Amino acid sequence: MIVEFWGHEFKVNIFLGCIGGFLIAVVSSMFGFGGGPFMVPLMTIGLGLPMYVVVGSSLLAIFFNTLMGSMRHFQFGNFDLLFFLVMFPAAIIGGFIGPQIAKRISPLMVKRIAAAGLAILALNLLGVY
Numbered sequence: 001m002i003v004e005f006w007g008h009e010f011k012v013n014i015f016l017g018c019i020g021g022f023l024i025a026v027v028s029s030m031f032g033f034g035g036g037p038f039m040v041p042l043m044t045i046g047l048g049l050p051m052y053v054v055v056g057s058s059l060l061a062i063f064f065n066t067l068m069g070s071m072r073h074f075q076f077g078n079f080d081l082l083f084f085l086v087m088f089p090a091a092i093i094g095g096f097i098g099p100q101i102a103k104r105i106s107p108l109m110v111k112r113i114a115a116a117g118l119a120i121l122a123l124n125l126l127g128v129y
Contacts, residue, residue, distance in 0.1 A: 008049065010050070010053070011048070012047045012048070012049065016046050016047065017042070020076040021042070022072055024042065034064060039123070040054055040058055040114065043057060043058070044114075049116065050102075050103075050107055050110075051102050051110040052098075052100075052103045053099075055098055055099060056099055061107065
């Protein structure tokens, strides 16, 4: 399948994307973690999409899950409205600014920054720091 974005065309293996996305969704729901750290490498390495397309696509994919999860937490009383009111506009603005920055710097540099962020997250989750 050919995907066009901002005047650029990308050839994407839809079958690999569907199978990979399904497997990531099943495993992440079984173990209770977000699939984002696995979806981003699938879309960049497996599907060959540039990082500025992947980030926006990833944000759209998690938007609905986040919305439903937030509504349920609100119903259970586990919701910080002030934190939400600060983070929501920041996420929207970041969703517009981030792809513009990523498009202007080297794709290799964007991947290195993403890899470093994932490594820091992994170390934090493992309790190293």
